[in-house]
Amino acid sequence: MAVRAYYEPAANGVERLPTELQMFHASPLVMRAAHWHAQVEVNFIVRGWANYRMSGHEIRFNAGDMALFWGGRPHYLNDASDDLVYAGGHLPLVHFFRLRLPQNVQAKLMQGATLVTRATDAADALNFARWNDYARSGDPMKAGMAVDELLLRIERVRFDPYDLLPGPVSVASAIEGIDHHxxxxxxxxxxxxxxxxxxxxxxxxxxxxxxxxxxxxxxxxxxxxxxxxxxxxxxxxxxxxxxxxxxxxxxxxxxxxxxxxxxxxxxxxxxxxxxxxxxxxxxxxxxxxxxxxxxxxxxxxxxxx
CATH class of the missing domain: 1.10.10.60 (Homeodomain-like)
Structure with a gap:
């Protein structure tokens, strides 16, 4: 039986820039233990499935799922399919609070909930790949477009069914909690x-x-x-x-x-x-x-x- 490889923090650079958006498009390694970072994490499962342990509960994301969660709470990928490919980014709070999401949804995410939507399509796979390329291109204009387009995609979540795990959320009641001030x-x-x-x-x-x-x-x-x-x-x-x-x-x-x-x-x-x-x-x-x-x-x- 082949020895399973694990994610090693020493090889990772995400936490080095806690105030900047970091994009990824990868086949990740299962982690040995939890980590944390001062950004909101956005995941889109391109292929396969991923199982996370976070904030005292476990969640499995399947192909086509898109999720948001606060990375400041310890979390880790503790199991995954062999063919897993996921995409997304680590979003600094300064961007997160510019999002036009219902306020109580933002608050619940910061308190440990995970937002999951299955209302995605083939365009998301193409867009996440492009945003990753743009963010890594070294071109400031492309990097800026990657940020802007990702934020707009996240904002569209409010118009489709989604869950806040653990436990469902009513989209109608969530919209009532918006605080524009x-x-x-x-x-x-x-x-x-x-x-x-x-x-x-x-x-x-x-x-x-x-x-x-x-x-x-x-x-x-x-x-x-x-x-x-x-x-x-x-x-x-x-x-x-x-x-x-x-x-x-x-x-x-x-x-x-x-x-x-x-x-x-x-x-x-x-x-x-x-x-x-x-x-x-x-x-x-x-x-x-x-x-x-x-x-x-x-x-x-x-x-x-």
Missing amino acids: SSPIVVRICDFIADNFREDIDSSDIASAADIHPKYAMGVFKKSTGMTLNDYVNLMRLSYAQALLMQEDVNVLQVAMDSGFGSLSAFNKSFRKIAGMSPTDFRRDVRCRPSAPRVMRAHSTGSVN
Whole structure:
């Protein structure tokens, strides 16, 4: 029996750019353990099936399914068909909150739900392949078009049947929850955090940048994302630190400082809370894992869930 290859984080670059859209079109490897990243994940199953474990439950996506879920909660691909090909992207929150989706749907996604729609067609397979090519082309205009077209495709989800798992959602009741006032505020907040998360910032700095009162900033962000401002800033910092720890000959203290943490103890505490291990153990675990053959077909060069 052939030995099954597994996804190795050291070979992956998704988490290195937590504020930028990353596209993929791949035959992914099953993962050994959960990971997390500070983006909303979009998956379209081109062929085969994929089984995920996330937020205390498991979900199987089949060919033709399109799904969205918040990558900030630990999740992983724990089983898949041998012929699996999936496409999609890792969408920073600053783009996610520009989407014209019902507000309570956005909030439920941030709190751990997974949106799944089967209302897809052959055009989706072609479009996801093109968006991946455009995003990787090095042409800023093509990359911008990939972002714009992907966002419009996601927005169309609201007009067709979809599920929020675990548990169904009524599209009619979801539409009633739209809040056209808070979403632009959350966008301004996410913009500021994306540009400044490695600096010494707090809720007052964030609120000032969004031109609102700190208590209102904290309330509207919590309502929209299910997270506190501090939790989100920490997640951005930890995603950035995770990428730095994958590099050779890095110093944990320097990673902590470069990622925006004021001390090594604060870094260790936050990292352990999310990753379930210390930064030192994470770095050792990544380096000690044996290399595995990459099974990447279609257009991908390494972006895996």
